[in-house]
Amino acid sequence: MNERMKKIKFVVNPISGTQSKELILxxxxxxxDKARYSWEVVYTERxxxxxxxxxKAAEEKTDxxxxxxxxxxxxxxxxxxxHTDTALGIIPCGSGNGLARHLHIPMEPKRALEVLNEGCMDVIDYGKINGTDFFCTCGVGFDAFVSLKFALAGKRGLLTYLEKTLQESLKYEPETYELETENGVSKYKAFLIACGNASQYxxxxxxxxxxxLTDGLLDVTILEPFTVLDVPSLAFQLFNKTIDQNSRIKTFRCKQLCIRRTTPGVVHFDGDPMETDANINIQLIQGGLRVVVPRAPEKDAANVLQRAQEYMNGIKLMNEAIVDNITDKNKKILKKLTKKV
Ligand SMILES: Nc1ncnc2c1ncn2[C@@H]1O[C@H](COP(=O)(O)OP(=O)(O)OP(=O)(O)O)[C@@H](O)[C@H]1O
Structure with missing residues (x-):
């Protein structure tokens, strides 16, 4: 019964998401649980x-x-x-929280702290894209392009993200990629190629x-070129966990993937943009990270409502973006016509 007191280090990113970090602290x-844990808090400065x-925390044997x-x-x-004995814990406080959501860590800080108290551990896979680690997803094409725009925009939050995504999607030109895995080579014209360690962005x-997160495999999703008419079903299936059933989507699993494109460009890893050369090497490493997870992941009934709301927001923004786009095109046509007169 004489369990050693465990050390926790809380690392606060003051600019992530929109939630107050002070309320959480x-x-x-x-x-x-003070009988089991001692802790300290550090703010990131950059x-x-x-x-x-x-x-440093891992070196100091922080638990x-x-x-x-x-x-x-x-x-x-x-x-x-x-590959250390130090585990990752998560109090979700970002704009997307993909890994936390995949792991069913509660979004509510009080309940996420209870998960820490339970202290249940799992060991999960992670990936590397041109040598840079990722834990959730990485990819090329449109989502990498949006993550770049999003980073440059400097504003964070779901609505900003959806707005950016939908507006930019109407202007984005699909690229042709050559893909090589342990199973062979193929070529795709694609709007985006996403590689999932976790299931969601x-x-x-x-x-x-x-x-x-524990099968040692990358789940690759290729979204082929689509039209405005496909957007509602794609958006619905994205939030409904069924995008793999869409006719514009191809999926496969592999351990290693080389993506070759015609020129260097931007990729994203866990939503952050990075410039790479034309060849992109992605691999999955099995079981490298200890993570504190809920003992009994609960299915959150609110998710259905939340998803429906996100979907409705998406449709609304998409309509606005389409109207803007049409208005813009009409203006250009009018300009051309008036020039000819
Ligand atoms: N003190 C800081 N000042 C400026 N940037 C920081 C600071 N600390 C961390 N960052 C950067 O902030 C970026 C965004 O953080 P984070 O991804 O956690 O939040 P988010 O983008 O709101 O959430 P999500 O990725 O879940 O959508 C990180 O890539 C990180 O490098």
Whole structure:
């Protein structure tokens, strides 16, 4: 019964998501099991700082480093924790929270703290894209393009993301990619290629709905060129976990994937953009990261409502974007016509 007191380090990203981090920190004293855990809190001061904080924590044999942030913060922490005895904990506080949602970690901070108290551990896979670790998803094409725009826009939140996505999708030109896996070579013209370690981008947008974190495999989703008429079903199926059933989608699993494109460009890893050369090498590493997970993942009834709301928001923004696009095109046509007169 004489269990050693465990050390937790909470790493707070002050700019992630839109939630107040102070409200969460105020809960620690009342919620954390003081008989089992001692803890300290560190704020990140810049992008990349969490990598250093987590590396030091692992060296000091801290038991759990908890990300109070989103997938970007988790990525920075987790890449310093892979293949160590230090586990990752998550108090979801980002705009998307893809990994936390996949793991069924509650979005409500009080309940996420209870998961930490339960102290149940799992060991999950992670991936590498041109040597950079990812834990949730990575990809090329339109979603990488949007993550770049999103990073440049500097605003965070679901609505901003959806708005950006839908508006940009109307202008985006699909590229041709050559794909090589352990099973052979194929060529696709694609709007995007997403590689899932986890099943979703975040916000319950399931781009690789069959992905699991412990099978040692990448779930690859290819979205081929589509028209405006396909958007409602694609959007619905994305949130309904059935996008793999859409006729514009191809899926497969592999351990390693090489994506060759005609020119260098941008990729994303866990939603953050990165420039790479024309050849992109992606691999999956099985069982590298210890993570604190709920003992009994609950199915959240609110998810259905939330998904429906996200879908409705998406449709509304898409309609606005289409109207803007048509208005813009009409203006151009009018200009041409008036020039000819
Ligand atoms: N103190 C800081 N100042 C500026 N940027 C920071 C700081 N700390 C961390 N960052 C950067 O903030 C970025 C965004 O963080 P994070 O991904 O956690 O939030 P999010 O984008 O709102 O959530 P999600 O990825 O779940 O959508 C990270 O990529 C990280 O590098």
């Amino acid at each position: 105020n809960l620690l004293d009342g919620k954390i 992008a990349g700082h969490a990598v250093e904080i987590a590396a 759990i480093v908890v990300a109070i942030g989103g997938d970007g913060t988790i990525n920075e922490i987790a890449r310093s924790l892979v 975040g916000n319950n947008a399931y781009i690789a709905p069959q992905a699991t």
